[in-house]
Amino acid sequence: MLFTGAVDLQADWHSHDHFPSWIPALADMQPNEWTMAKHYIAVANYYPTYTFAQFNSIRDRVQVFYTYPNGGGDADDWSALLDAHLAEIETNAPNYRAFTPGGTLHCVTPRDAFYDNAINDIRFRDWVADLASGKPVDSLHCDDCTTAELQ
Incomplete structure (x- = not known):
């Protein structure tokens, strides 16, 4: 889930009480400083071999x-937010990868799209298989992002 800025998850949901206390970057993070990118970075840096x-x-x-429940933004706004989010994580966590295809799909795993989605002729299924087998993979991002590349 992306947010348009830092979020205080503690006030309403007491989320910080349940962050991994053994990860210093999360334990030290103040509630109003939290972003999803900072969370990924903290966890990925704590486990650099993963x-x-x-x-x-x-x-x-x-x-x-x-992200925009009241219509304050659209898919173009969200795409820019996602790209900034991914860039922040990849810049600060060298063990992080992203697969970002075109289209509007949500939740790839329970669908045929797990097998059909591709970027530059690399199917998501094959990308995940390489990750699972320990092969190095690059982050992949759609070129023509208006629709999904399917194979």
Whole structure:
């Protein structure tokens, strides 16, 4: 979930009480400083021998709706927010990878899209298989982001 700025998850949901206390960057983070990118960075840097990865469609219709529930933004705004979020994580966590295809899909795993989605002829299924087998993979981002590349 992306937010348009730092969020205080503690006030309403007491989320900080349940962050991993053994990860100093999370334990020291003040509630009004929290962003999803900072969370990924803290966890990935604490576990540098692990690879962390994420799938997001560049115009994910569900995330757009929840980021801008009152219509204060659209898919173009959300795409720019996502790109900035991914760039921040990748700059600060060398063990992080992202697969960002075009289109509006939300939740790839329970769908055929897990097998059909591709970027530059690399299917998501194959990208995940390489990750799982310990092969190095690059982050991939759609070129023509208006629709998903399907194979």
